[in-house]
Structure formats: C-alpha cells, structure tokens
Amino acid sequence: MNNLVRFGVSLDKKLLDRFDKKILRENYPTRSKAIADLITRDLVSTETEKIKGVVAGTITLVFDHHKRKLLNTLTDIQHKFHNIIISSQHVHLDHHNCLEIIVVKGKVHDVENLSSQLKTVKGVICAALNIAKAENTP
Ligand code: NI
Numbered sequence: 001m002n003n004l005v006r007f008g009v010s011l012d013k014k015l016l017d018r019f020d021k022k023i024l025r026e027n028y029p030t031r032s033k034a035i036a037d038l039i040t041r042d043l044v045s046t047e048t049e050k051i052k053g054v055v056a057g058t059i060t061l062v063f064d065h066h067k068r069k070l071l072n073t074l075t076d077i078q079h080k081f082h083n084i085i086i087s088s089q090h091v092h093l094d095h096h097n098c099l100e101i102i103v104v105k106g107k108v109h110d111v112e113n114l115s116s117q118l119k120t121v122k123g124v125i126c127a128a129l130n131i132a133k134a135e136n137t138p
Helices: 013-025 031-046 070-080 108-119
Strands: 054-064 085-092 097-107 124-133
Touching: 013 031, 054 070, 054 108, 070 097, 070 108, 097 108, 108 124
Parallel strands: none
Antiparallel strands: 054 097, 054 124, 085 097
16 A cells, blocks of 8 residues: 555645545444545546547536626637537526536547536536447447
C-alpha cells in the first residue's frame, strides 16, 4: 500500500453529512475506502477505455437556470459540439430547476469531452453520461 496518495477535497457540508450517513449505513471502515469505491464504480460504469468507434447515448443535466450565465455557457458548449448532438430536450422542473437531456452520437472521445465540459460548469447540480456502442466494429 505504498502507492497511497493523500489529497484535500472541499465539499459542501450538507453533502458530506449525507455521504457520511450513507457510508455508516453501509459499514464502510473509512471515508477513504468509500471514496475509492465511488471512483472505481464511476470508472467501471463508463468503461469507455474499452469502447472504440462510434457511441450513442445521453447526457442528462440538472441545473438552476437563475444562476448567472449558466444557460448561455451550456448553450455555447453545445454549439461547439453541434456535429455530435442529435437532439436535446429541456424540461422546466420547477421555478428554479431545469432538466436537459442531450442525445449524442459520435466518437467516444468527443462525447466524453462534451460531457466533461457540461458537467464541470459551475452551477450544474447533477450530470450523468450514459453511452452504448453504436456500430459493429471488429
Ligand atoms: Ni427551464
């Protein structure tokens, strides 16, 4: 275990409280173990390293449209990737929150790049990428 790295993470207190309660319920011995499992699950769930060629899928975003410039930023990013976006649907969830589902088809690298750019915009509350292989390649 001499490859362990320590790093600092800043989190919203409420989010950390919820996470701590969850890992207590699941009997994790340490926060580090729980975080390592989360990271592993995330890496495995996309498995994009194994997928080559063209993929199709969805990017789902939840955000507060009142946040300054947020909607413009999300739109600007999507225009940069117009060639891989098939369609998008915007749902007004309530007074503040919007749900956007973006259907994509393209090279895995481009789809991941779009997803990362969208989910890291400040003010995006929740983001998920789901992809599947979209062509039969040998
Ligand atoms: Ni909306």
